[in-house]
Amino acid sequence: MVQRTFEGEVLTEPVVVEREFETVDMNINIGPQHPATHGVFRMVLTVDGEIVKDAIPYIGYMHRGGEKLSENLDYRGALGYQDRTDYLAAFNSEWVYVNAVERLAGVEIPERAEYVRLILAEFNRLLSHFMFMGAFGTDVGYFGTAFTWTFKERERIQDLFEAVCGDRIMYNYFRVGGLAWDPHETFVEDSHWVLDQVETGIGDVDELMTDNEVFVARCRDVGVMSAEDAISFGVTGPMLRASGVPFDLRVDEPYSIYDRFHWEIPVGERGDVYDRYLVRLEEMRQSVTILRQALDQMPTSGPIMPERMPARLRPEPGEIYMRQENPRGEYGIYMVSDGTDQPWRVKMRSPCFHNLSSLKPQVIGSYLADAVVALGSIDIVLCEVDR
Amino acid sequence: MVLSEFAGVSMPDWIDALLRIVFIVALMTINAFALIYLERKILARLQARVGPTRTGPIGTLQSIADALKLVTKEDVRPITADRWAFELAPYMAFVPVFLVFVPIPFTETWFIRDLNLGLLYVFGVLGLNIVGVVMAAWGSDNKYALLGGVRAAAQAISYEIPMLLIIVAVVMVAAGRLAVDGDASLAGSINAIVGDQTTTPYILLQPLGFVIFMIGALAELHRPPFDMPIAESEVVGGYFVEYSGMRWGLFFLAEYTALFLMVMLASSIFLGGWNWPFGADVGLGLQIVLTLVKTSVMIVLVIGSRALFPRLRIDQLMAFSWKVLLPFAIVQVIANGIILAYGGADWIVGVVSFALLGALFGLIYHLMRQRKGEGARTVSTTPATPRVITAPDVTPVEAGGD
Numbered sequence: 001m002v003q004r005t006f007e008g009e010v011l012t013e014p015v016v017v018e019r020e021f022e023t024v025d026m027n028i029n030i031g032p033q034h035p036a037t038h039g040v041f042r043m044v045l046t047v048d049g050e051i052v053k054d055a056i057p058y059i060g061y062m063h064r065g066g067e068k069l070s071e072n073l074d075y076r077g078a079l080g081y082q083d084r085t086d087y088l089a090a091f092n093s094e095w096v097y098v099n100a101v102e103r104l105a106g107v108e109i110p111e112r113a114e115y116v117r118l119i120l121a122e123f124n125r126l127l128s129h130f131m132f133m134g135a136f137g138t139d140v141g142y143f144g145t146a147f148t149w150t151f152k153e154r155e156r157i158q159d160l161f162e163a164v165c166g167d168r169i170m171y172n173y174f175r176v177g178g179l180a181w182d183p184h185e186t187f188v189e190d191s192h193w194v195l196d197q198v199e200t201g202i203g204d205v206d207e208l209m210t211d212n213e214v215f216v217a218r219c220r221d222v223g224v225m226s227a228e229d230a231i232s233f234g235v236t237g238p239m240l241r242a243s244g245v246p247f248d249l250r251v252d253e254p255y256s257i258y259d260r261f262h263w264e265i266p267v268g269e270r271g272d273v274y275d276r277y278l279v280r281l282e283e284m285r286q287s288v289t290i291l292r293q294a295l296d297q298m299p300t301s302g303p304i305m306p307e308r309m310p311a312r313l314r315p316e317p318g319e320i321y322m323r324q325e326n327p328r329g330e331y332g333i334y335m336v337s338d339g340t341d342q343p344w345r346v347k348m349r350s351p352c353f354h355n356l357s358s359l360k361p362q363v364i365g366s367y368l369a370d371a372v373v374a375l376g377s378i379d380i381v382l383c384e385v386d387r
Numbered sequence: 388m389v390l391s392e393f394a395g396v397s398m399p400d401w402i403d404a405l406l407r408i409v410f411i412v413a414l415m416t417i418n419a420f421a422l423i424y425l426e427r428k429i430l431a432r433l434q435a436r437v438g439p440t441r442t443g444p445i446g447t448l449q450s451i452a453d454a455l456k457l458v459t460k461e462d463v464r465p466i467t468a469d470r471w472a473f474e475l476a477p478y479m480a481f482v483p484v485f486l487v488f489v490p491i492p493f494t495e496t497w498f499i500r501d502l503n504l505g506l507l508y509v510f511g512v513l514g515l516n517i518v519g520v521v522m523a524a525w526g527s528d529n530k531y532a533l534l535g536g537v538r539a540a541a542q543a544i545s546y547e548i549p550m551l552l553i554i555v556a557v558v559m560v561a562a563g564r565l566a567v568d569g570d571a572s573l574a575g576s577i578n579a580i581v582g583d584q585t586t587t588p589y590i591l592l593q594p595l596g597f598v599i600f601m602i603g604a605l606a607e608l609h610r611p612p613f614d615m616p617i618a619e620s621e622v623v624g625g626y627f628v629e630y631s632g633m634r635w636g637l638f639f640l641a642e643y644t645a646l647f648l649m650v651m652l653a654s655s656i657f658l659g660g661w662n663w664p665f666g667a668d669v670g671l672g673l674q675i676v677l678t679l680v681k682t683s684v685m686i687v688l689v690i691g692s693r694a695l696f697p698r699l700r701i702d703q704l705m706a707f708s709w710k711v712l713l714p715f716a717i718v719q720v721i722a723n724g725i726i727l728a729y730g731g732a733d734w735i736v737g738v739v740s741f742a743l744l745g746a747l748f749g750l751i752y753h754l755m756r757q758r759k760g761e762g763a764r765t766v767s768t769t770p771a772t773p774r775v776i777t778a779p780d781v782t783p784v785e786a787g788g789d
Contacts (some may be wrong), residue, residue: 141698148434
């Protein structure tokens with residue numbers, strides 16, 4: 001059997017197994033249409049019975065050229081494409097983009113808009129992690145129970161978003177400088193109500209999955225990744241923290257108003273799939289803590305856009321790399337302005353692309369079923385990988 | 388009450404047997420419909436959904452709509468499929484399950500034939516089921532199907548052995564009890580075993596046997612947590628991935644009939660079937676109600692397990708069978724042999740079996756604790772101390788481009 005290792009040479013060595021008869025390895029196509037791939041990801045596995053001997057991932061089915069499209073629109077027009085990269089965390093992705101443009105153009109944001117942005121982004125993190133819990137539960141083998149339970153809570157958050165901005169997935173609500181419009185009047189009360197429900201929902205997920213013997217048996221010591229490997233692959237987000245690196249951009253490179261709240265960063269020890277699950281579960285609890293503080297501190301009224309905004313944004317020539325902590329990891333926007341009203345270059349650094357690159361060493365030498373679980377634990381959004 | 392008497396006419400024995408077979412097949416078809424509806428409703432409730440509501444009153448006609456859809460669907464055969472293996476496989480999976488119903492008693496007198504070696508017959512014929520599955524897997528010419536079929540075969544072999552050993556242990560106890568006031572040679576007959584459980588259901592004498600039997604039954608039925616032959620997220624439905632229409636429907640029918648069969652067997656062997664707790668004199672009506680209540684409760688438990696358990700991995704499943712269940716089954720047989728050979732009382736058998744069951748649960752708990760590691764959560768939290776904001780500044784560059 002192949003030793004699970006990250007040394008490149010060892011992986012490519014032929015596996016010497018004493019055999020009494022000739023056998024042939026089988027190629028299995030997981031995807032692009034397969035229940036386990038969460039989108040259009042394709043993975044060709046070479047299996048010897050149930051053991052995965054090689055894995056070739058293929059991406060690019062969802063490539064729409066979002067970066068180039070953004071370069072051919074003015075700074076505000078490209079906002080809609082941000083929703084469509086990471087569609088499970090659209091607020092977070094929008095936020096990175098507007099923050100990058102604001103820093104580039106030197107726009108000051110009103111305090112209330114900052115709070116609303118943070119609250120919506122943290123709610124979006126909850127929503128995304130709920131989606132992970134459901135999809136991951138299905139990968140591990142729950143017949144829909146995890147999915148429906150988490151979707152119940154996800155629906156509540158989506159209802160809140162719908163009330164705020166009129167859309168459930170592609171919000172397009174943030175603007176350069178602030179927000180499109182004020183949230184509805186009962187925003188704070190609604191948010192508190194949703195938070196109460198969501199906290200119960202997190203407890204439900206915890207009870208359903210965390211201590212389930214079969215769940216533990218399937219997740220423990222599967223897809224192990226050391227901290228060194230995680231860093232060298234460029235892995236960020238919950239996967240990196242599960243490997244034991246307490247790196248969270250909200251703390252390590254604080255943006256917005258995250259320095260006003262008190263919360264904790266969950267960190268795993270073993271770097272396996274179970275730790276990734278636990279880190280995400282704890283992150284949801286921490287998000288609730290942040291949200292409660294933010295809702296209490298939020299100014300009840302005030303402007304949501306700066307008083308004076310130029311009709312056309314023409315930032316001074318310059319470049320910026322703005323990065324923030326998305327639910328899946330470091331989402332970055334690199335933007336170069338040449339003084340016109342269109343960016344000269346927009347580069348999106350998507351966390352899933354890098355996280356997904358660490359999949360291959362995790363699955364080689366493991367069982368076919370483990371490959372599916374390891375893939376699920378990455379929490380991929382293919383739109384974001386392919387952009 | 389023999390069926391010929393029940394119908395009020397006398398008829399030759401073979402016609403009587405045929406009628407009973409037709410009755411069982413019809414009953415099982417209706418049963419499959421009912422179980423599909425029940426499963427969808429129970430699962431829906433456990434999953435915070437409502438299940439089918441649109442077809443008929445509270446969705447009761449959903450199974451019939453499903454069946455109509457299956458019957459009218461095109462029967463697709465992949466061009467590279469092995470024609471005979473592909474087309475015969477559903478029947479090979481379907482017929483043995485129905486054949487097994489021959490010695491199963493619904494009441495004291497309602498069975499097709501009371502076979503002397505009924506238990507041996509049941510497991511002998513049920514084992515043929517897997518031939519159909521492997522034929523389907525091989526005949527489909529599909530890699531997912533092949534993996535699923537091989538998994539199913541491996542699983543069936545591993546779990547039938549502890550189940551059979553447990554049946555041996557039960558037959559030993561039954562023979563000892565039947566020898567007192569009956570014919571010990573009847574101990575292989577299911578009806579005789581049920582008849583012996585007027586006061587003591589065998590679950591009290593062989594609790595370990597009941598648990599191992601139910602685990603094995605879940606594995607035989609490809610029910611979670613042992614559903615890797617049909618795992619959706621791994622092998623996309625497994626051995627029937629290429630089947631459509633009524634051929635797939637036959638697999639489905641076989642699956643639900645097997646579910647009913649397994650709980651019927653468990654309730655007959657361990658829960659006293661039609662007999663316990665009211666005895667043989669309560670009449671046909673109450674006996675059949677008793678049978679149905681016992682089977683229904685167990686069916687609900689089996690269905691509920693589908694909502695609550697994820698799926699084990701194939702090597703974990705095999706290891707659990709060969710390294711945990713099989714040794715315990717062997718120890719149970721040896722223990723029964725020693726106790727009964729030295730004329731030990733029944734309650735000693737029961738106590739020993741309970742002790743073994745406790746040891747089994749203890750072992751499983753210990754193994755799981757070991758796997759999970761010290762302390763349930765290995766995640767520690769570090770307080771997020773705010774640091775100096777180092778916002779990325781705009782660095783002026785020589786703007787390139789057009």
